[in-house]
Amino acid sequence: MEIKKQVILRSVAGEHMLIPVGETVFEYNGIFMMTESGKLLWENIEKGAEENDLKELLMQEYEIDSETALNDVKEFLEMLKAFGII
Amino acid sequence: MDVEKLINRAVVNTEPMFSAYLHSRGNAAGVPVSATFELTARCNFNCKMCYVHLQDSALCKSQEKSAQWWIDLGKKAIEQGVVFLLITGGEPLLREDFPEIYTELSKLGFIISINTNGYLITDKIVELFKKNPPTRLNISLYGASNKTYENVTGVPAFSRVVENVKNLKKMGIDIRFNGSFTSLNAEDSEAILNISRELNTHVKGTQYMFPQVLVGGKPGENPCRLSPEEAARKRVEWLKLIYTPEEFEKRLKAMVDGVDAFRLSCDEECGEGKVRCRAGKSSAWINYRGEMCFCGVAGHPFSIDEYGFDGAWKKVKEFSASIRTPAKCENCKYRNICCVCAAACYTETGNFSTVPEYVCRMTENIAQLMKNEVERLGIGNGN
Numbered sequence: 093m094e095i096k097k098q099v100i101l102r103s104v105a106g107e108h109m110l111i112p113v114g115e116t117v118f119e120y121n122g123i124f125m126m127t128e129s130g131k132l133l134w135e136n137i138e139k140g141a142e143e144n145d146l147k148e149l150l151m152q153e154y155e156i157d158s159e160t161a162l163n164d165v166k167e168f169l170e171m172l173k174a175f176g177i178i
Numbered sequence: 179m180d181v182e183k184l185i186n187r188a189v190v191n192t193e194p195m196f197s198a199y200l201h202s203r204g205n206a207a208g209v210p211v212s213a214t215f216e217l218t219a220r221c222n223f224n225c226k227m228c229y230v231h232l233q234d235s236a237l238c239k240s241q242e243k244s245a246q247w248w249i250d251l252g253k254k255a256i257e258q259g260v261v262f263l264l265i266t267g268g269e270p271l272l273r274e275d276f277p278e279i280y281t282e283l284s285k286l287g288f289i290i291s292i293n294t295n296g297y298l299i300t301d302k303i304v305e306l307f308k309k310n311p312p313t314r315l316n317i318s319l320y321g322a323s324n325k326t327y328e329n330v331t332g333v334p335a336f337s338r339v340v341e342n343v344k345n346l347k348k349m350g351i352d353i354r355f356n357g358s359f360t361s362l363n364a365e366d367s368e369a370i371l372n373i374s375r376e377l378n379t380h381v382k383g384t385q386y387m388f389p390q391v392l393v394g395g396k397p398g399e400n401p402c403r404l405s406p407e408e409a410a411r412k413r414v415e416w417l418k419l420i421y422t423p424e425e426f427e428k429r430l431k432a433m434v435d436g437v438d439a440f441r442l443s444c445d446e447e448c449g450e451g452k453v454r455c456r457a458g459k460s461s462a463w464i465n466y467r468g469e470m471c472f473c474g475v476a477g478h479p480f481s482i483d484e485y486g487f488d489g490a491w492k493k494v495k496e497f498s499a500s501i502r503t504p505a506k507c508e509n510c511k512y513r514n515i516c517c518v519c520a521a522a523c524y525t526e527t528g529n530f531s532t533v534p535e536y537v538c539r540m541t542e543n544i545a546q547l548m549k550n551e552v553e554r555l556g557i558g559n560g561n
Contacts (some may be wrong), residue, residue: 100287104211104259105203109196111261111287117311118350123196123261123289 093142093169097177099124101134110134110177124175129154133168137178143169200261204460210491211460212262213255214474217279218242219466221269223295223331225320226402227360227387229475229525230268238268243468245275249282251464254487256286260462265312266293266474268466277306284310291316293356297335299342304349311351317343317379319355321362322369330362343377354380360387360402364412371419383416385409386517386540388475389525397528398536406536410543414551430552436514437545448508450531453520458498462491472498476521504533516541 098114108131110124126134132153133146141149143165150161172178204211219230219238243251255263263283270276271294284290296317317339321327324334343353357370367383374381387403389395404412418426453459458472465471469479470490480493501520507513518537526534 102256102261102287104200104261105207105209107200107203109261111289113284113287114310115308117313121313121352122194125196 093137093178095137095178097175099177101126101131101138103131120175124177129164130168133165137172197262201456201460204259205456208495209259209460210255210462211259212264212456213260213461214264214266214463215248215251215283216266216268216463216465216474217248217270217276218268218273220272221267221295222272222297223269223320223333223335225331225358226362227330227358227400229388229390229392238466241467242273243466245278247468248279251468251482251487252283252286252288256288258487258491261289262291263288264291264293269295269298271298271303277302280306281310284312289313293318295320295331295335296339296342297333299346304345307346307351308349311349314352314354314380315346316354316356319357319370319373322366322373326363326366330360340373340377343379347377347379352380353377354382357381357383358387359383359385359404359409359412359416361404361408362402364404364408367412367416368419371416381420383420385413385416386522386537388521391525391528392475392477397524398526398534406539407543410540410547413540413544414547426551427555427557430548430555430557433515433545433548434552437511439514448505450505451503451508453498453501453503455519457520458494462494470494472501473521476524501530504531506533510538512541512545515545 097112097119098116099110099112102109102111108126108128110126112120112123129150132149136146136149143162146165146169147158147161150156150164151158154161156164169178200211203209220235221228221230252263265280265283270292273279290312291314292312293316296315296319319339320330321336324336327336327339328334346353355370355374357367359367364385370383371381385404386409387400389398389400391397403409417429421429453472455461457463463471463474464482465474465479467479468482470482470487470493471477471479472494478497480490480497482490484490485493503518503520503523507516507518507523510516516537518534518541520530522534522537523530523532526532526536
């Protein structure tokens, strides 16, 4: 999947966030806070992971079943799509 | 639809929740979530009330750090956890290498704000901001006419600044006007607010001016600031202007509740106080000489060349934690509504542990004026 916006992942004081940079600042006057699992998913999206890869990652990392992992991945990706980030 | 109410809401500046949250996390973890880079102390204006006013421009320039130094510092700041970066001066756009510094810093992952007087928005700067817009430009608006500008800054710059603001707004840049009200421009405060509404900017008004001890001024002195009584009057006037009647009434009630809450909670005499704000807890200031301070107006610097960013931050944290402010302030019934801070104590009196009488008088007058409003509106006991 394609990352359409200029954002940088930062982890500060135990919090994870996507910070808009460049022209993307015009579109978002703020940051996107992320959970630990959101951070993991984003790092792998940056590496080119697709939906199924992300599902496998969540299953391994959090020892959850396939359906739960897929639902979580879909929810996360929908959120990113809603903001036009991917 | 109550358009006036919407407009009023739009101009009142409040900190985003995520900023307050991250600073609270930074305070707890000792992480510098925000930093200020004071690129220069030089300015193309000559404002008599400014805390970096009256410095030798050539000497200041010779002491400034290079563009590469600031870019490297930005990378270290990212490693240390800085999210919010304020670029300031003097006038930062006066540096010929500002585009180089800003371009590199804006790639690193900060949320960047810039303090500027808005005069030097050249075509080159406009192009720069098109590619890398700051999250916010804070533009000091010194008056509502060229005449007031000339009185305050020495330059009849009002028309040019307003034109620049219009262009920046067209580009989509978020702008906040900072109004610093002194004896030279306090009568323009309502007009400044109206300009802000017309141009759809945020606005922040400040009636308290710090003494200029950083540039050799005497503690407690600022040549053209308002008397504490007049500053209080202008403060309350400002609050009435920026809020709707309903919001102003809420603030009045909050103030009365704040004073009462303190009275009720204060069974025992409090000891000395500590730094109340984020200075040296989750916020650092790096001056144009490359020294880190806990606060921009109260000095006590640590050289970054000597200690490094992380070493200087440790020193700044230790220093901030060591500061003790007056016990009298901690026990004052107006503690919850007073703007006193460690920097105000230091710049008003020359040390952190003496009560700043100017601030006391200003707060007492604000309290009295607000009490008058409470009585006028019949919304509380007004005690």
